[in-house]
Amino acid sequence: MSTFSTGEMASLGHVSVRTIQYWDKKGLLTPSTKGPSGRRIYDSSDVQRLKLILLFKNIGLSLSAIKEIVDGDNSVSTLKLLLTERQDSLRDQISADRSQLAEVDSLIKSLPSLDNLSLNSIDDMNSIMDNKKALKKVHIHLILFGLPLSVLEIGSIIYSIVIRSWWPFVIWVLIDIIGAGFLSRYYFNSTEYVCPNCQFQFRPTFWQSFWAPHTFATRKLTCPNCGQKNYCVEVYGVSSE
Incomplete structure (x- = not known):
């Protein structure tokens, strides 16, 4: 050996x-x-x-x-799911890039005679430009709305220190909690998880997801189908609420 x-x-x-x-x-x-x-x-x-x-x-x-x-017992299965998700994402991106390139080529050829350019072609190109993976959009939304909350929270601390009163900070903490609650609800209603053991796709309850250990692409959950607890892979799921 x-x-x-x-x-x-x-x-x-x-x-x-x-x-x-x-x-x-x-x-x-x-x-x-x-x-x-x-x-x-x-x-x-x-x-x-x-x-x-x-x-x-x-x-x-x-x-x-x-x-x-x-x-754990399903490390290879978890890896396979993560790589498959990455593979699908790359394929979607390649397909979008190819379609976008075709539209750009068509536009370049049409520029000498703009009268021949249809409005549908412009709409199609705009659609392709905005074509991003749904899950990535969810993450971007969380950053766009979550980052200002954090910045304003820090600002409220500084302002409270300057005026020597903690009321602005206390008020903003309450606002921050409400905002974080809405963001969390939006996130968990937009995602589902795939079990690496049985490939079952499911949506856990809000609190099951909230307390579960997680990485950027997985969350440790108990599969309702096979009953095993593993790091399940996050995928986009349409909100049921």
Whole structure:
């Protein structure tokens, strides 16, 4: 059975030796055995785990989320779902780009004779320009409305300090709570989740989603179909309210 040193693992993963040591310290990539002098000795199963860690890391997950997923029974299924979502997103973007390019080419050819350019062509191009993945739109809306709330909250703190009264801050906190509630409700009514074990797509309750550990693309939920608790992949879902 092949074994690998810390340096060899670092070389295989194209990371530094210090990174491998750090992942060991965090319990993310612990060596199968250790030599008499405490030297780390990894085997082929550790290499497979390293591959999963690197793939999840490239997708953008945090180390703590990666550890929970790879320690579970459905790490490969979760990865497959995440990559499939990314694949679909890229295909949609490529399709939109191709359509947009065709419209631009048509417009360029029509410019010498603008009279021949139909209003439908302009409408189609505008539609393509605005064609973004629905889930990405939800995230953008959250940022656009959530960021001003945070900025104004900081401003209310500064203003309260300047006038030596906490009433402006208290009032804004109440407004902020209401605003955050509306944003949260909008977000959870616009998203659903896919179980990596049985591929079932479902919408959890608001509070189940609210308290569940999550990453930017997954949330740890119990599937109502198979009953397993996994990091389920977030997808766009039409609001039922």
